[in-house]
Amino acid sequence: MKFKLDKLASNVKAIRQDFPILDREVNGKRLAYLDNAASSQRPVSVINKFNEIYSNNYSNVHRGVHTLSMESTELYENVRKKIANFINVDDQNEIIYTKGTTESINIVARGWAKYNLKKGDKVVLSEVEHHANLVPWFMLRDEIGIIIEFIPVLDDFNLDLDSLEKIIDKKTRLVAVSQISNSLGTIIPLNQIIETAHSNGALVLIDAAQSAPHQKIDVKDLGADFLVFSAHKLLGPNGVGVLWAKMDILEQFKPFIGGGDMISKVTFENATWNEIPYRFEAGTPNITGVIAFGEAIDYLNNNNYVELCQYAHYLSEFARKELSALSYIEILGPSDPSLRSSLFSFDIKGVHPHDVAQILDSAGVAIRAGHHCAQPTLNRFGFSSTARASFYLYNDMNDVEQFIESIDLVEKRFL
Amino acid sequence: MKFKLDKLASNVKAIRQDFPILDREVNGKRLAYLDNAASSQRPVSVINKFNEIYSNNYSNVHRGVHTLSMESTELYENVRKKIANFINVDDQNEIIYTKGTTESINIVARGWAKYNLKKGDKVVLSEVEHHANLVPWFMLRDEIGIIIEFIPVLDDFNLDLDSLEKIIDKKTRLVAVSQISNSLGTIIPLNQIIETAHSNGALVLIDAAQSAPHQKIDVKDLGADFLVFSAHKLLGPNGVGVLWAKMDILEQFKPFIGGGDMISKVTFENATWNEIPYRFEAGTPNITGVIAFGEAIDYLNNNNYVELCQYAHYLSEFARKELSALSYIEILGPSDPSLRSSLFSFDIKGVHPHDVAQILDSAGVAIRAGHHCAQPTLNRFGFSSTARASFYLYNDMNDVEQFIESIDLVEKRFL
């Protein structure tokens, strides 16, 4: 174990060289970037891709016969295969490019559920969901009258799996849950949820926004029906996300956005739809963003990201342990480390998280403070906001030490 | 005039240095990029912005207290003011970031029209619209039963303005037209359309996707109610677009996409909406894309783009004249040059546009062939596709000459 950690630590040292922003100083201090759950940083290969494409191969895609258009189309379409491999999907046409997790879930709600669910049908969510997996369902409920129910979260920060049989019933058409809670760090045991859903004839949507960056996603193994995530949380650029669903389910979707590229034939009276995936990708897409995302996936694969992420988890656990020794700090999350991801929310009694984050920033430490787009979850535990430290594959022990030392500054100023 | 052209030509020469892709060879030939109406190329300052931000200031926006988040939020929000100035809007909160023109129009159709129009209300379009300004209205018609009518295009490629009084009536709630047709190159005289619309109590949406790159847009002067365009057609990055509407109209919108950042308060039962513009910007936005778009706007302003675009128009007219001397070529577009933008569609009798574009590509000339996402417009003129050459501020006389010479190759091989 010690040997493995040393090896990983030295791998991380090499990895850090690829992330130019990590060299930057903040308030005269070394940057310790622990806000990875909000968005990750990018390696040089991803950053440079923009330069490379815009300087050599850029053009609009799909509709062009000329060389630049052919090149950019090929580069852009090849990423579909990379994403398909990344989550173990056979048919790359099941990969829909979106602008992010949020849009992906909205497309499922308003492109699929709206037309395939009816008044009284049930959608089951969990009490640890991100607003992105709450608000679209509220909007759909207000439009077509579905019923929303929640798998409760227990005081121990785990979902109440005993309640599954009661909540997921024959009226349930969809269960939409995240694989990792972005506010509590809880890893959700999906197997039982998916099994219960399927045995009741319900489909399952997995919000993998927090899990895809850290672990191998295998949709076949999971048995998921829909899966969504964002490029920007796993070294990729802004404005790119993924919606995956099985082809027979995608065929039940109506297009969410209408326009160019998603049609087969248009007259002044009517339009017919193009094939899947194009049917769901109206307008000029985020061409360079998608191509740069392909570079991010390559980077993750080439650097054995799953192993590196074990180190991030080690760091997270280490930091957590140090903090838990301080009597004035309360840390959220399950007690079983194997059910915790590489992030944790914490509260310094008597000091508002904003003030905590502000003081840490003065020491070069970047953490997030707020509701983490999970207001009802935090409220459930009596908080309106928390501080959150989240780790990724370029973080090192220096970051952890700097983080822990900076907590002292909070005590000095406020306690 | 001659003096001015010489001056502009020399300006263009300098401008070309800023666009690295123009140095590239295609099939062993100099690149003559004449596919600008599909997407423009980017100057170094825009390209480098990705590198700069991702290497120095990147973080997720809005929710962070730490320095990186503060910096990226400020850079990202400052672009709103730049866009507002660019189209002469006073209140920068009226600028909604979208992923492109297509999404912008869909947001108007499904966020505003869906809730403010009712069965039997009329939406008037024109017969020269891009699919992006057709399909969303077809989808809305199928959903709520609005009536769609078209301002006809005449055989002379101009809209039939005499028909306005008949088509735009008291039942008309919205008139949605482009300022420049991307397939015919026709410049639409908007004044009369807007006047007729307003005098009937209808609002007006301007699709400025093709016009904003070439001319100063002044929404106050126009008297428009909604205006939409895409960054990628005016030197900006992919995945960024603009929706502008007057604040009192924006207040009538329901959110199109639900999720993080667009809420004020979320419980397990309900959500309330954040202020405008954030209400319409759910999820992690295209942060770097927007910041790079700000750079594109600066570039346009600093280089007096309107004047440079006069040169692009001169080149377009020059090329057009040369081609029109060839008996086997038919050129589409109005006969009055002042009603033509810097692009034209053409047909080489007996040779399919795909084959034309292919042969031109072998000579380094990039033009587009196809229906240009305006199928019904082309069909109206008896074409299922055309070839299209479109010019922008970095094109020069070499491009024109190379283009004209390459037309000879088509004749040699096919005629």
Added chain:
Amino acid sequence: MDASLDDLYREIILDHNRNPRNYGALNEGNIVEIEEFNPLCGDKIVLYLQSDKEIIVNVHFTGEGCSISQASASIMTDLMIGKKINEADELLDKFRLYMTDLNNSEPDVNLGDIDAFQGVKKFPARVKCAGLAWNSLGKALQELNS
């Protein structure tokens, strides 16, 4: 410690945060109650404004927030008690001007302790925190004026 942090957390602010004035609900007399959220962090302020004709008789607040938003609420409520409604309108305008004008470092005597917020301006993310209580004041005044 970091100089600018000292600038942000002036002693006046820390004191108002530790001992907020006028904290607690009001429920007698002619009360306007406004609930205001900061959507970015989940902070909430409930403002209770008690008026008698043209005069603001009492202002209290409840809710949770960071040191900046709590201190701002505490100082604001202190400042408003006893003011005429049109005076309050004016002070609100002054505060908004003060917080958005990065160059002006002149204290405004009329804003009293608010001058302690000079340092907050350097932290754009915190300007919103400072404004929360004042935004609810704005809504309360609007309700009174209409």
Added chain:
Amino acid sequence: MDASLDDLYREIILDHNRNPRNYGALNEGNIVEIEEFNPLCGDKIVLYLQSDKEIIVNVHFTGEGCSISQASASIMTDLMIGKKINEADELLDKFRLYMTDLNNSEPDVNLGDIDAFQGVKKFPARVKCAGLAWNSLGKALQELNS
């Protein structure tokens, strides 16, 4: 002239484009009619497949398209006339394999003139053009088989 352009526009292709075989509608006998679009360029092919039991008696096409799509339709229809339906199924599979396999440069005797499309593979944007008529054949066969 550019070598690869010569490769794309082989004489066989240009000839089929200039003089398309089997052009024109069919409307007698047992006809399956399929309309197929290339959404990228607006090209359209209407395929008319006349069968008698297991045999494809005649295949015609109408519509507009580029030299590649027209030549492909002309060659394909030529090839199909007289074939059994299961033979046609096989040829369709072979064609699809042939067009997607960039390495295989071996001509397949069974595909006849299709070998002229070797050069098209180097132009991904044009592979779609070559496939249009074959896609409509696929749909026609599916209709016959079901």
